[in-house]
Amino acid sequence: MLLPTASSSLQGIKNNTAQIQPTDVTASTKGRVLATTASILDPLGLLSPFVIVYKIFLQKMWQDQLQWEELLPAHLQKRMNSAASDYL
Secondary structure: OOOOOOOEEEEEEEOOEEEEEEOOOOOOEHHHHHHHHHOOOOOOOOOHHHHHHHHHHHHHHHHOOOOOOOEOOHHHHHHHHHHHHHHO
16 A cells, blocks of 8 residues: 555544544645655666656646645545556
8 A cells, every 4th residue: 555554643632531533544745645656666667657657746746836744635635546546
């Protein structure tokens, strides 16, 4: 899987009890996409058709001037999910 698989996250402490709520495991940020793309080791270039899709996607995020830890807008998240499902 290309995206982090955290099933829940600590949302905060309210009335001295921690509330844990499930998070959207498909939610991505520009930083996560870059980290995932950069972590692919392909010395022979056999995965280039796969990697180029994510590099083009990164360019789109730069053009949209997204911040590093800002969640992707719905249209980009949908595009990211469809690109990942095409190759998995």
